[in-house]
Amino acid sequence: MRLMLHSAVMTSEIRAAMQATNSLFNSEIFGKGNMDAFDNIYTREARILPPGAPMISGGAAIKSFWADFIKATSATAATLETVEAMVDGDGVVEIGKATVTMQAPGSDATQLQVKYVVYWREEDGRWKWHVDIWNLNA
């Protein structure tokens, strides 16, 4: 039996907080290479499930993964778009699309179309990614 009385609904505050976090991923991580910005993107106990690798847990390992990814792919931008966001209890389940732009020096830019599911939690007054899984459309 679950007993519950709650009114968890998507508010403009939550939506704005999510957009702010999603924007950091492009502006700070891909734009400036500022890996410390991940402290404001992922929860301390976050897990990521990247294609082609086992699950990775915790902030330090997640920073390493993305630093390696950016270096290996020459990624220069990653823009995120929320397709649907479902508030449930203390969290939000987001379905989204991402476009990752890659441009090695002297080469033309190429783009990857990605889709993802992120389970969001609030931590230290910010909305952050607690579980993050994605894959490619093609």
Next chain:
Amino acid sequence: MRLMLHSAVMTSEIRAAMQATNSLFNSEIFGKGNMDAFDNIYTREARILPPGAPMISGGAAIKSFWADFIKATSATAATLETVEAMVDGDGVVEIGKATVTMQAPGSDATQLQVKYVVYWREEDGRWKWHVDIWNLNA
């Protein structure tokens, strides 16, 4: 502002219901090719996010996807293992692992290691997959 008072916790009943649903995926879908069993696995408004394809919405399209997948891969089994299940409000976010066995006639069996995130909801008294995304470990 969110106002909430709820006591959503993982119970043995929810866990058993989830295991029953996950078992159907192997026994009915892969074991017997009974695509109608998907009515007891996915919610009516479910979405799947498969690697290598855009998002697919709704029961009929999801059945077609899996029927095509089984035919194309000669998959004979798909066993699921829950790594973590987080109850939140009216749903559960599950991180899991899957092993998919494929065996074309006259060939040796091969296995794929898969990881996934499923967002569960209760519908018609059953716990079902509402959002389902996965990718390969290698």
